[in-house]
Amino acid sequence: MALLEVEDLRTYFYTEAGIVQAVDGVSFEVERGETFGLVGESGAGKSVAVKSLLGLIRPPGHVVAGDIRFKGEDLTEYSEAELREQVRGTEISYIFQDPMSALNPVFTVGTQISEIIEHHRDVSHGEAWDQTVELLDDVGIPDPGERANQYPHEFSGGMQQRALIAMALSCEPSLIIADEPTTALDVTIQAQILELFDDIKTKYDTGMIYVTHDLGVVREVCDRVGVMYLGEMAETAPYEELYRNPKHPYTQALLRSTVTADRRTDALDPIEGSMPSAVDPPSGCRYRTRCPVAFDDCSRAEPPDYDIGPDHAAACLRYEEGGDGDPKLHETGRPDTGVGRTGGDR
Ligand code: SF4
Known part of the structure; x- marks a missing residue:
C-alpha cells in the first residue's frame, strides 16, 4: 500500500464567472521515502491539488469528488477538527512558498517550533526546546542555540526557509508537501535548500x-x-524516464523550454500560446489548442491514461493504437459533478 493514494480528485470553484474546474480527475501515488514532483505552468492546478489533500480549500472552492487515502485512511471522511488535530502538521506537513507569511513575526523562531512540539508530543518545555535546537542544527542553521532565540526578521530568506523546514519536520511527519519552496530564493540558496x-x-x-x-x-x-495541465494529469513517470523519453506533447514542450545543465538558454523553445480558462476548458484534450501534433479526434475524445511502460503513463490519443508497443487503455469514468465537458472551441 502506498503512503498516499489520490484517485480521480476533482476540486471546483463556484464563482460568478462560472465553475472553475481547477483540478479535474487527477490521480497519483506517493510511496514512503519517495519524492513525487508535481509540475506544470501557473494555473495548472498543482497547488489546488495538494491543498485539497489537507482540506485547505476554502469556499467558493470545494473538493467535489475523489478518494484521498493516506496510510489506508480516507481523508475525505475526516472532519475539519480531525484534519487539524490528527493530520495537518503531525502526519502531513506543508511548506509554503513564502516563509515570511508562514512564520509569526512577533515570536522567536525557537518558540514557534517548540510550541508545535509541545502541542503534539508528550514532552516537557525543556525537552521541546532541546529538540528545537537539534532540528535547527539538522537543517543547517549555524549556532542553532542562539538562532532559536531570534525573530524571523533576523533571518535571511534562505534561513527562514530552513526554519520552516525545521518546523515541518518537528512532529516527524510521514509526508511533507513542499509548495514551490525555493521560488522566492536566489539560485545559490535554492541549490542549498534542494x-x-x-x-x-x-x-x-x-x-x-x-x-x-x-x-x-x-x-x-x-x-x-x-x-x-489545466487541472488534469498529462503524464506520470520516474524522473529519468520522463527526461529521456517524454511522451506527452506538453511534457516534451515543457522540457524544450527548460534550462538544464546540457541546454543553453539560446536553445530554449518557449511553449506557444497560453493556458485556456478552467471555467470553459477546450472539449476533448485540454492541451489541443496549443498542441503542435493535434488531430481531429483530439477535439472529440477526452484522452484516458495510456500505459507507455513500467510506471509510465500519458494521457494522449497518439498512444491509442500501438505507438510504443501496445498501450493499454484505463477506463476513466467521470462522476456526476454537475459540470459537463462541452468546452469552448478556441
Ligand atoms: S490528445 Fe491530441 S491534442 Fe492532446 S496531446 Fe495528444 S495529440 Fe495533442
Whole structure:
C-alpha cells in the first residue's frame, strides 16, 4: 500500500464567472521515502491539488469528488477538527512558498517550533526546546542555540526557509508537501535548500510532494514526476524516464523550454500560446489548442491514461493504437459533478 493514494480528485470553484474546474480527475501515488514532483505552468492546478489533500480549500472552492487515502485512511471522511488535530502538521506537513507569511513575526523562531512540539508530543518545555535546537542544527542553521532565540526578521530568506523546514519536520511527519519552496530564493540558496531536501529524504525516510513549475528543479530532488495541465494529469513517470523519453506533447514542450545543465538558454523553445480558462476548458484534450501534433479526434475524445511502460503513463490519443508497443487503455469514468465537458472551441 502506498503512503498516499489520490484517485480521480476533482476540486471546483463556484464563482460568478462560472465553475472553475481547477483540478479535474487527477490521480497519483506517493510511496514512503519517495519524492513525487508535481509540475506544470501557473494555473495548472498543482497547488489546488495538494491543498485539497489537507482540506485547505476554502469556499467558493470545494473538493467535489475523489478518494484521498493516506496510510489506508480516507481523508475525505475526516472532519475539519480531525484534519487539524490528527493530520495537518503531525502526519502531513506543508511548506509554503513564502516563509515570511508562514512564520509569526512577533515570536522567536525557537518558540514557534517548540510550541508545535509541545502541542503534539508528550514532552516537557525543556525537552521541546532541546529538540528545537537539534532540528535547527539538522537543517543547517549555524549556532542553532542562539538562532532559536531570534525573530524571523533576523533571518535571511534562505534561513527562514530552513526554519520552516525545521518546523515541518518537528512532529516527524510521514509526508511533507513542499509548495514551490525555493521560488522566492536566489539560485545559490535554492541549490542549498534542494540539497537539504535530499538529505531529509534520506535521514527521515519521509514521503514528499514537491510542487514546482520548474522541471530543472525537479531533476535535483524528485524520484517520480506528474505533469499537470489545466487541472488534469498529462503524464506520470520516474524522473529519468520522463527526461529521456517524454511522451506527452506538453511534457516534451515543457522540457524544450527548460534550462538544464546540457541546454543553453539560446536553445530554449518557449511553449506557444497560453493556458485556456478552467471555467470553459477546450472539449476533448485540454492541451489541443496549443498542441503542435493535434488531430481531429483530439477535439472529440477526452484522452484516458495510456500505459507507455513500467510506471509510465500519458494521457494522449497518439498512444491509442500501438505507438510504443501496445498501450493499454484505463477506463476513466467521470462522476456526476454537475459540470459537463462541452468546452469552448478556441
Ligand atoms: S490528445 Fe491530441 S491534442 Fe492532446 S496531446 Fe495528444 S495529440 Fe495533442
